[in-house]
Amino acid sequence: MMIRSIRKAAAAGAAIAAGALLLxxxxxxxxxxSGSGSGEPITMWTRDVTATQSQALVDAWNxxxxxxxxLTVVPAANYLQKVGVAAGANDLPCLMASDVVYAxxxxxxxxxxxxxxxxxSLSFKDALAPGHLEVSSKDGKTYAVxxxxxxxxxxxxxxxxxxxxxxxxxxxxxxxxFDANAQKVAALGSDKVGFLFPSDSAGTLSFTMFPSIxxxxxxxxxxxxxxxxxxxxxxxxxxxxxxxxxxxxxAPTSKTATGATRNDVFAKGxxxxxxxxNAVLQGVSDSDSVKIGVQAIPGAEGGSATFLxxxxxxxxxxxxxxDGAWDFLKWSLGKExxxxxxxxxxxxxxxxxxxxxxDPRIQALVDIIKDGRTPYSLRYAETFNDPQGPALKVFRDAxxxxxxxxxxxxxxxxxxxxxxxx
Amino acid sequence: xxxxATSRARSAAWKRRQRRLGLTYSSPAMAFVAVFFIIPLCLAxxxxxNDWPLIGTPTFNGGANYxxxxxxxxxxxxxxxxxxxxxxxxxxxLFVALGIALLVQNARPGVGFFRTAFLLPAAVGLASCSLxxxxxxxxxxxxxxxxxxxxxxxxxxxxxxxxxxxxFTWVMVMVMWRFAGFxxxxxxxxxxxxxxxxxxxxxxxxxxxxxxxRYVTLPMLxxxxxxxxxxxxxxxxxxxxxxxxxxxxxxxxxxxxxVMSMFREAFTLFHLGNAAAIAIxxxxxxxxxxxxxxxxxxxxxxxx
Numbered sequence: 001m002m003i004r005s006i007r008k009a010a011a012a013g014a015a016i017a018a019g020a021l022l023l024x025x026x027x028x029x030x031x032x033x034s035g036s037g038s039g040e041p042i043t044m045w046t047r048d049v050t051a052t053q054s055q056a057l058v059d060a061w062n063x064x065x066x067x068x069x070x071l072t073v074v075p076a077a078n079y080l081q082k083v084g085v086a087a088g089a090n091d092l093p094c095l096m097a098s099d100v101v102y103a104x105x106x107x108x109x110x111x112x113x114x115x116x117x118x119x120x121s122l123s124f125k126d127a128l129a130p131g132h133l134e135v136s137s138k139d140g141k142t143y144a145v146x147x148x149x150x151x152x153x154x155x156x157x158x159x160x161x162x163x164x165x166x167x168x169x170x171x172x173x174x175x176x177x178f179d180a181n182a183q184k185v186a187a188l189g190s191d192k193v194g195f196l197f198p199s200d201s202a203g204t205l206s207f208t209m210f211p212s213i214x215x216x217x218x219x220x221x222x223x224x225x226x227x228x229x230x231x232x233x234x235x236x237x238x239x240x241x242x243x244x245x246x247x248x249x250x251a252p253t254s255k256t257a258t259g260a261t262r263n264d265v266f267a268k269g270x271x272x273x274x275x276x277x278n279a280v281l282q283g284v285s286d287s288d289s290v291k292i293g294v295q296a297i298p299g300a301e302g303g304s305a306t307f308l309x310x311x312x313x314x315x316x317x318x319x320x321x322x323d324g325a326w327d328f329l330k331w332s333l334g335k336e337x338x339x340x341x342x343x344x345x346x347x348x349x350x351x352x353x354x355x356x357x358x359d360p361r362i363q364a365l366v367d368i369i370k371d372g373r374t375p376y377s378l379r380y381a382e383t384f385n386d387p388q389g390p391a392l393k394v395f396r397d398a399x400x401x402x403x404x405x406x407x408x409x410x411x412x413x414x415x416x417x418x419x420x421x422x
Numbered sequence: 423x424x425x426x427a428t429s430r431a432r433s434a435a436w437k438r439r440q441r442r443l444g445l446t447y448s449s450p451a452m453a454f455v456a457v458f459f460i461i462p463l464c465l466a467x468x469x470x471x472n473d474w475p476l477i478g479t480p481t482f483n484g485g486a487n488y489x490x491x492x493x494x495x496x497x498x499x500x501x502x503x504x505x506x507x508x509x510x511x512x513x514x515x516l517f518v519a520l521g522i523a524l525l526v527q528n529a530r531p532g533v534g535f536f537r538t539a540f541l542l543p544a545a546v547g548l549a550s551c552s553l554x555x556x557x558x559x560x561x562x563x564x565x566x567x568x569x570x571x572x573x574x575x576x577x578x579x580x581x582x583x584x585x586x587x588x589x590f591t592w593v594m595v596m597v598m599w600r601f602a603g604f605x606x607x608x609x610x611x612x613x614x615x616x617x618x619x620x621x622x623x624x625x626x627x628x629x630x631x632x633x634x635x636r637y638v639t640l641p642m643l644x645x646x647x648x649x650x651x652x653x654x655x656x657x658x659x660x661x662x663x664x665x666x667x668x669x670x671x672x673x674x675x676x677x678x679x680x681v682m683s684m685f686r687e688a689f690t691l692f693h694l695g696n697a698a699a700i701a702i703x704x705x706x707x708x709x710x711x712x713x714x715x716x717x718x719x720x721x722x723x724x725x726x
Contacts, residue, residue, distance in 0.1 A: 081689040088476045109477055200672055257562075258670075265562050386690050387670040388496055388678060396674060421691070 041068045042325050043093035045083070047076040050097065050148045050311050052282060056341050057332050069095070069328055080381055087111055092316035094325045097147050101380040103135040103312050104225070108378055112136075112143040112314030118326050119145060127353035128333070131308040131374040144314030145329060146350035150277040152207050152307040153368055154178075158291040160185050160192065160272045168293045175212060175241035175300045178273070182250035185272030194250040196271045197242075198257035199399055202392040203385035206375070207307045208275035208297065209395075212238040214373050215299030221419070225377030228415035230394070236405045237300035239398040246399055266290075277309065278365055281346040294364040296371065308372035310350075383418040390414040463705075470698035480695070487699035496675065497683040497700060504680045507590070508658025511597060515654045516647065518598060519605030524635075526606070527613050537610075540603035548600065552667035555596040559583055559668065586676025589669045593677070597664055601657075605650055612646030613639070648719040652712050659708060680704060 046054040051073040058071045072093065074082050080102065086092045087109070098106050106112055119125055119133075119142045129146040136144035158168040164184040172178045182194030198204055210220045218234025221227065229235065245251040259276075266274045269289030274280065275297060286292060296304035313332070315325045331337060338349040343356030348365055357363075377383065384391045394411030398404040470487050472480040491497060526537045543551070558566040559582035567580045583589045616639065624634050640647075662681040665671060671678040684704070688697035 084476045084689065084692055200670075261560070261562055382690050386686065387672055388675060388683070388686050388690070392672075393674055 039067055040321060040324075041070045042095060042321060042328060044069050044071045044095035044097070044313075044328075045074055045079075045093045046071065046097040046147070046311065046313075047079045047099065048073050049076050049150075049279065053148050053342065053345060053347050054097070056345060057337055060337070060341055061328055061331060065327075067324055067327070083111070086318075090318050092318040094316060094319035094321060095313055095328065096316045097311045097313040098144070099385075100132055100135055100308070100310050100312050100374055101377070101385075103132075103144060104138075104376055105378050105381070106314070107136060107138045107143045111317055113317060113319065113322060114141050114143060115145075115315060115326065115329075116140075116142045118330070122330070122333070124333070124351055124353055127351040129308065129310075129350045129352075129369075131372060132310065132312050132350065135374055135376055136312045136314065144312040145333060147311040147313040147332070149308070149348040149350050149369075150279060150310040151348070151365060151369060151372055152211055152275060152277055152297060152309070153365060154273055154295045154297055155266065155276055155280045156273050156293045156295070157266070157269060157271060157289075158293045159269070159289055160188065161293070164188055164272070171295050171304075172298050174298050174302055175238065175245075178298060179241065179245050179248070179250050182245065182272055183248065186250055191270050193252050193265075193271045195245060195273045195275075196262060196265055197245070197251040197275075198259035198262050199246075199396065200392070201258040201385075201387070202383075202389060202395050204259035205395050205399075206384050206391070207277070207309060209238055209242065210373070210375065211297040211305040211307050212241075212299050214305035215297065215303035215371075216301060217299075217303070221375050221377055223376070225375070225379075226416070226420055228412050228419060230415060231409045231412040234300070236408055239395075239404040239408060241300050242399050243401075243404045278346075278348055281359075281361060292361060294361040296368045304368070304371060306368045306372045308369065308374045377419055379419045379421060382421075383415060390418045466698045466701055469695055470702045472695050474693075474695035474698070476692040476694060483695070487695045488703065490696055491700060491703060494683070494687070494696070494700075496678060496686065497680065499675065500678045500680045500683045503676070503678065504659055504661065507661055507679065508655050511594065511658045511661075512651060512654040514594070514598060515601065515605050515650060518602045519650065520609050520643075522602065523606045523609035523613060527610065537606075540606050542603065543600045544604040546600065548663045549667060551596065551600050552664045555592075555664075556668045559592060583669055584673065586673060589673070589677050593664045593668055596668070601654075605654070608650055608653075609643070609646060612643045616642045644719060644721070648715065651715050651719070655711060655715065656708060659704070659711070 044054070044058065054071055054073070058069045062068045076099070079099070083092065083096065083098075083106075092111065096106075096111065122128075129149055132144075132146035132149075133142060136142060154172065156168060161168045161181070164181070164187070166181050166184060172181065178195070184194070186192055186194035206220070213220050213230075213232070213234045216234035216237060218232045219229045220235065222229060242251075262274055262276055263280050263283040265271060266276075266280065267284040267290060269287070280292065281294075284290065284292060296306060298304050313329060315322050315329065319325055333351065335354065338351050338354045339356045342349055346357065346359065346362065348362065348369075349356050352369075355366075381389075383389050390411070394407065394415060397407035397411060401407045469480070471482060471484065473483045473486070474480040522540055526533050526540070546554070558564045561567055561579060561582070567575075567582070570580060571577065581588055582592045620638055620642070621634065624638050629637070660681055661679045662685065665677050665679050666682055666685070669677040671682055680700070681704075684697050684700040687693050687700060
């Protein structure tokens with residue numbers, strides 16, 4: 001009887017596997033079919049972290065246009081794998097978004113069409129996020145336009161800060177002051193966390209820590225993206241400040257969080273500070289125990305800066321309906337998309353000439369953008385975002401070891417090697 | 423004379439026909455093996471001799487990919503971890519699965535419930551199962567740490583995945599939960615195959631429970647034990663999903679398995695040639711390991 005049920009289970013398993021094969025075969029077919037003439041649906045890929053915005057845009061577009069856009073959301077961790085495999089088979093979606101830090105790689109590999117003429121014809125070209133355009137361009141040609149803007153900043157729970165006797169409107173001027181404040185919050189009770197600090201993803205860490213290096217006048221990577229400068233004085237000062245926070249109780253001991261659940265933990269109201277992207281404003285709403293405040297990330301000894309992240313979107317080299325795809329892309333940068341649709345989502349516009357919210361926190365974020373930077377590297381993914389990449393080990397040695405300076409100096413070459421690999 | 427010749431000719435024709443019939447019957451299976459095993463294997467072997475980028479044309483580079491394995495620090499590190507994992511899982515499977523198989527061996531009221539309960543986790547896909555435990559092990563949202571504290575676990579953070587050793591242990595717990603029941607079934611079929619007369623004879627001879635296990639059950643389970651050894655050593659050396667999903671190789675690359683480092687080579691760095699070289703090497707090692715297991719566990723001829 002048991003054997004029979006195993007057989008049945010095996011048969012069911014085989015049926016499911018066959019079904020899955022069939023399904024993937026179907027979806028493979030349709031994603032390759034980018035439409036030879038207008039009227040065919042246009043395929044589009046984005047990663048899950050920008051799904052809310054992309055979906056809102058696609059829904060609005062589809063409700064008012066005949067040529068539909070078909071969106072597929074891909075988990076961010078598997079995005080490059082999926083793009084790589086599809087590119088190998090010349091089966092990319094028509095509209096292909098990318099994490100802005102991967103854009104140079106996409107451009108170099110020729111995954112996107114040259115859309116310089118189309119972008120140049122936009123009346124508002126100069127208002128588009130310049131950092132995003134820069135990493136999507138090569139030799140004077142443009143291959144992608146901004147899709148979403150995700151910038152790193154301090155998000156604070158004003159309710160807790162006031163309880164701890166901190167004026168939430170006073171800007172934090174240095175990491176030392178940030179540390180002192182976080183300790184005051186942590187002192188409110190054993191369930192209170194001063195600074196929630198996910199440390200198991202070098203992508204998350206670089207997004208929130210590079211600004212402190214830049215604020216101090218330093219560089220994280222060389223301009224051409226081939227050399228790690230993380231053994232510089234500004235970088236050492238930043239890591240030393242974090243190392244102290246990990247030890248003095250202002251940041252919790254969790255060493256396994258990657259940042260994926262950071263916003264949800266923050267929403268519970270027991271956290272004073274998180275360093276995160278503006279997605280906090282979409283995912284967390286104010287309540288009795290949470291009132292979100294926003295300010296810029298300071299350097300170790302002053303100044304402030306931000307990491308200009310987010311996504312760019314281009315038209316892939318596999319696309320057969322470039323004009324149809326451009327129609328959507330152009331519309332996605334227009335007043336309706338960037339003003340009304342993004343405004344409702346508390347999402348920053350990718351154009352500096354559009355103001356889509358009266359929310360003072362959005363205003364604060366917009367003010368921060370001018371101090372923004374996007375690091376340029378062809379090998380950002382395998383160096384920083386890959387859990388097995390060299391950066392995570394170096395970062396963690398510097399964050400949790402006894403000597404941050406020695407750890408950074410010892411590990412810097414491994415990061416440079418990874419940035420230069422073929 | 424002629425009669426014999428005719429019958430011989432007839433029998434030869436019959437044999438030929440039988441052979442043709444046999445070939446016809448087995449051709450679907452052979453086609454399946456060719457398409458899904460032999461051809462991909464040859465492709466992988468060819469790939470391993472080339473510098474094979476994802477986009478662009480491959481170029482032949484001889485054995486350079488195999489030499490590169492010696493320089494691949496992540497892969498070299500992962501060997502020790504994977505071997506440790508394979509050994510510990512195999513030993514634990516043998517004890518745990520045999521233990522629960524012995525518990526539910528005999529038909530008693532309620533035994534069907536326990537057999538089903540032990541086997542049920544095997545119906546959950548390994549990746550889904552890993553995701554499930556990733557949630558359980560989450561300190562912010564997972565219920566497991568609260569439950570353990572309620573049951574008297576010492577206060578303080580239970581860092582399921584905070585250190586390499588903790589991650590090893592807790593992933594092991596998940597894998598036990600998922601596979602012990604399946605191995606139990608294999609043991610059960612082995613146990614059922616032992617004739618009851620043998621047990622009756624041992625009972626008549628006055629053997630106690632331990633002696634029965636040691637001198638009757640275990641020796642007669644030899645083929646079953648070999649099967650479980652082969653399955654779990656192979657499974658252990660090819661471990662991927664649990665660590666890819668639950669630990670992502672962390673903390674500090676302490677839980678990277680060989681297949682994970684191969685996956686990184688292929689799908690993060692897009693060095694398909696290097697990944698294929700690792701795959702081929704791994705396959706050869708597995709064949710050798712399994713051959714050794716068969717050799718040491720073969721049925722020895724009875725000595726006079």
